[in-house]
Amino acid sequence: MTTLLEMRNITKEFPGVKALDHVNLSVRQGEIHAICGENGAGKSTLMKVLSGVYPAGSYDGEIHYEGALAEFRNLRDSEDRGIVIIHQELALVPQLSIAENIFLGNERQKGGVMQWQETFRRTEELLRKVGLKDTPGTIVDKIGVGKQQLVEIAKALSKDVKLLILDEPTAALQENDSRKLLDLMLELKSHGVTCIIISHKLNEVRYVADTVTVIRDGMTVSRLDAKQGLREDDIVRDMVGRDMSHRYPERERRAGQVVMDVSKWNVWHPEHAGRRVIKDISFSVRAGEVVGIAGLMGSGRTELAMSIFGRSWGRDISGEVKLHGTPVDVSSVDRAIAAGLAYVTEDRKGLGLILDESIRVNTTLANLAGVSTRGVLNEAEETEVAERYRKVLATRTPSVMQKVGNLSGGNQQKVVLAKWLFTEPEVLILDEPTRGIDVGAKYEIYSIINDLSAQGKAVVMISSEMPELLGMCDRIYVMNEGAFVGELAAAEASQERIMSLIVTE
Structure with a gap:
């Protein structure tokens, strides 16, 4: 198998944080390659470097794609070479039809006039490829999340994808939809499409992956080959840096x-x-x-x-x-x-937190009376409360003034818990x-x-x-x-x- 992609010594820094530290990734043509790691390990950052979201010049290291040095300045550059990324938060427009979403920004038109017959014909072909029976004119808002994931893949196929990157593609799917999506990945592989999947669900990784690269704290830790057997315990050990044979902590019932x-x-x-x-x-x-x-x-x-x-x-x-x-x-x-009563929602980003606000603000949102005197907010007390819960829950952050949107998923969840624990439910x-x-x-x-x-x-x-x-x-x-x-x-x-x-x- 020839090497399609090689990322060499990729280093990416943000103010005060080294997100990637000499990361290496090698992906073979026609394989499904899984990238595993804890939240904040650098997986998504690495994919943003690859896809041009973080353009050439904003990182150190080299990307070699199809045997040549590649310097992507934006998403359009990488998509023109057949690299398409599907993010965990789907990028579909709910009020538009499936056909309009698939060709959004890549419209079938002549002389500025939309070619709707061609658009719908091509959409039907793509929907058959991904196993969707809905019509091209169906409004995206009317179909479930599982089908929306398939629309995203159809959109990628419309761009003659060679390397498809899926970031947590089954996070919001039930088991049946997850299996359909994984089987579709295997089908795409049989037609020569190379896939990179980022996933926390290790049973799914074992089901589809030919190779696993594990990243921890912004560094490449290991590369595991499915031919030699993929054991979940080995992946977990490399991800967290310690043995986790007991996945659930014991407690006295x-x-x-x-x-x-x-x-x-x-x-x-x-x-x-x-x-x-x-x-x-x-x-x-x-x-x-x-x-x-x-x-x-x-x-x-x-x-x-x-x-x-x-x-x-x-x-x-x-x-x-x-x-x-x-x-x-x-x-x-x-x-x-x-x-x-307290309710920790399943949608922490949409309903549980204000992502543009700090940990301090989010921690006290559900109980402002607890940090106020005669209706006036006491910011010093608010900071003290947020700091207390940061320590109790071991939230990883340099400061409670950090914006919640910049935290990893696990640490965001801790802030949601802190918010409700402060109500003393x-x-x-x-x-x-x-x-x-x-x-x-x-x-x-x-x-x-x-x-x-x-x-x-x-x-x-x-x-x-x-x-x-x-x-x-x-x-x-x-x-x-x-x-x-x-x-x-x-x-x-x-x-x-x-x-x-x-x-x-």
Whole structure:
């Protein structure tokens, strides 16, 4: 196999930070090459150097592509050579059609006049290649995230891609959509397309990758060949620099009295009249207990959590929430917080944080009264609170004045947790608390959850990763189509039992 890409001694510095330190990457023609590393290790920075987002001259080192020195000044330069990158946050315009998105910036036109027949014909060809049955005129906003990923790949194929880079392509996908995407990568490989995949999901890396390059702290640590066998433990060890045979920290499981009891909870869709999304759900969570909610994407888990937390989703909500046996008012977010509830959203960037603000500002957002006197914010006290939680949660940052948008995913998640811990909740609802976070940062989040349960907090944990639920929870409720279809104690729970409850009910 010939070498398609070689990045030699790539060094990239930002003010006060060396993001990449003599990184080397060699990718062979027609292979799927995985890049693994913790959040902040430098994976995305390396790909931005390759694709011209960080242009030649802004870094040290050399890029050799198709046997020649390459100096990309921008994305257009790299795309003209067949290098296309698909970022974790999709770059589609929701209000435009699939066809318009695929050829946006690369329109089929003659003399400034759009050739719609040609555009739609070519779009149909591309959609067949990626296995999408939707029509070219379908508005992107009307299709799910899994299909949107396939539209992004179709868009890449429209540019005669030779090297396709996918950054966390399955982070927001459920298992079925993830497998379809991985199988598509293998199909593209069979047609000569070379792929680089950045992923934290090591089972997926083992499924598709021919070679794995591990980066830690901005440096190349190892290169692993699938022909010699890819062991998850080896990848994890190289990523975090220590053995992690125990992925989930041990804790003493000791549940106390019931803290929160939800009974006969019903929620109707806010836009579609007559569609009941949550159906007569009842459950409880005890002090010191971590209760999981398992289910496929679309089963209603997030809708349940948001409707309980201040009715922030849904309409015509009915049912009762009790804390310590007493009914509480959760009809607004303010009232839910006052009652002792906190909700860590699955969308930390869109709903959990203000990315352009500092750690200090974000930490106190949900409890400004706690750092104010007679309605006047005390910035010194705010800084003290943020600093305290930075130390408690071991958030990696030079200062609480750092903008949250500049932090890694794991550290952003710690800031979200700090924000809600400062409200001193009795019940903490965690919705996909480790989504898009590397294995080392996951362990740190798990340790924080265990500490909270040891303090007597009641924790509800929603996760699409069944091993995570099995490793962390005392009990697991299984959800399907808006209803609970089973409850399993930790000792009797397994992935097979959870899936059987989902498919047989």
